[in-house]
Amino acid sequence: MKPHELVGSARVPGHDAELRCYRHDGDFTIWLDRVELMSSRVTGSEQMLAELALECLGARSAPRVLVGGLGMGFTLARVLALADAEAAVEVVELVPEVVTWNRDLLGQCAGHPLRDARTHLVLDDVGDVIRGAEDRYDAILLDVDNGPEGLSRPRNERLYGDRGLLAIHRALRPGGVLAVWSSADNRAFDKRVRRSGFHVTEHHVRARRTKGPRRTIWVARRTEPEAGARP
Numbered sequence: 171m172k173p174h175e176l177v178g179s180a181r182v183p184g185h186d187a188e189l190r191c192y193r194h195d196g197d198f199t200i201w202l203d204r205v206e207l208m209s210s211r212v213t214g215s216e217q218m219l220a221e222l223a224l225e226c227l228g229a230r231s232a233p234r235v236l237v238g239g240l241g242m243g244f245t246l247a248r249v250l251a252l253a254d255a256e257a258a259v260e261v262v263e264l265v266p267e268v269v270t271w272n273r274d275l276l277g278q279c280a281g282h283p284l285r286d287a288r289t290h291l292v293l294d295d296v297g298d299v300i301r302g303a304e305d306r307y308d309a310i311l312l313d314v315d316n317g318p319e320g321l322s323r324p325r326n327e328r329l330y331g332d333r334g335l336l337a338i339h340r341a342l343r344p345g346g347v348l349a350v351w352s353s354a355d356n357r358a359f360d361k362r363v364r365r366s367g368f369h370v371t372e373h374h375v376r377a378r379r380t381k382g383p384r385r386t387i388w389v390a391r392r393t394e395p396e397a398g399a400r401p
Contacts, residue, residue, distance in 0.1 A: 174199075177275055180267035183295075191271050198242065198276040200268075207316070210279040213244040214379030215351065216313060219387055220248035222373055223309050223349035226389045232256035233308040236341075238296035238329075239263065243272050243280035245313055245351075250286050259288050262296040269293065297329050303341035310338055310348050317352025317386070318359040330359050335366035339392055348390040355386050369393050 178191040182202075190201045198210045208216075227233065233253055237246050240263035249259055261284075263269055269291065272284055283289060292299060296314060318330035328334050330350075338348055348368060352359075355372075364370050368390035377383045 178267055178271050180265050183264060189265065189267070191267075191275065193275070198271075198279065200242070200271075208241050210242055210276060212377050212382060213242070213280075214382070215375050215377050215385040215387070216241065216244040217248040218373075218375050218379070219311055219313060219349055219351045220245050220252060222387055222389045223311050223347050224249065224252045226349070226371075226391060227309050227347045230308055232258070234258045234306060235260070236296075236299070236307045236310045237261040238300075238310065238312040239314040240268055240272060240284075240291075241313055242276055243283045245311060246289065247280040247283040249311070250283055250288060253288070255288075257288050258290065259286075260290045260292055260299075262292045262294055262299050264293070264295055266293060297334060297337075300329075300334075300341045301337045305341070305343050307342055308346050310342060310346070311351075312349070313351040317350065317354065318356045319352075319354075330362070332362055332366065335363055335368075339367045342392045344392065346392045348388075348392070350388045350390075352386040352388070353383075360388065363388060363390050367393050 172195045174192045174194045176190060177193050180189045182189060187203050192199050200207050231254060235249055235257060237249060237259060240261050246261050284291060312329060314329060360372060370388055370390045373387045375385050375387060377385055
């Protein structure tokens with residue numbers, strides 16, 4: 171049996187845990203301590219995040235899309251495959267080593283989406299990028315941490331609270347779409363996003379598209395926030 175080879179490690183800013191990247195028989199996994207966050211063999215739900223978001227957005231020429239969390243690049247790659255040639259896709263990643271792994275180790279798994287001319291890489295906290303934007307994006311896709319629970323970085327919960335959702339609403343253009351990937355349902359988050367000015371559809375998908383653990387994807391179109399709400 172071929173061994174699992176540790177090929178990289180990194181600290182998550184603002185968190186004591188360690189990210190580790192392993193290679194095994196041509197496949198890659200990224201772990202947070204003892205939790206497997208992602209695998210190059212299990213990519214269906216990450217790709218469906220892009221598919222559901224752009225399906226909801228509909229035909230819109232030269233869309234500007236924000237992808238929060240590079241991961242192994244599969245969501246980014248699917249956005250690029252579905253968007254037109256004039257699209258502008260910003261991918262925001264907090265951990266520089268994750269970018270290095272995508273460029274030097276595992277980029278071929280997703281087809282090297284960082285090399286696409288439409289991709290603009292931003293090394294930053296996606297929450298800060300969103301809070302600094304207004305009417306900028308046609309779609310915002312979030313695959314940050316394991317969803318609204320903030321597994322790897324408690325500050326990620328700022329994205330999914332009332333103030334974070336209202337900042338997302340402000341960053342989207344009229345009719346824009348928010349899509350959020352989660353490893354599990356979250357009733358509290360579902361309620362928050364609905365009252366923050368979005369028309370929401372909750373999807374349950376499989377990690378491998380047709381099999382594997384169930385994942386949750388919320389797809390939310392920007393409408394108007396409730397009276398008195400402020401980001």
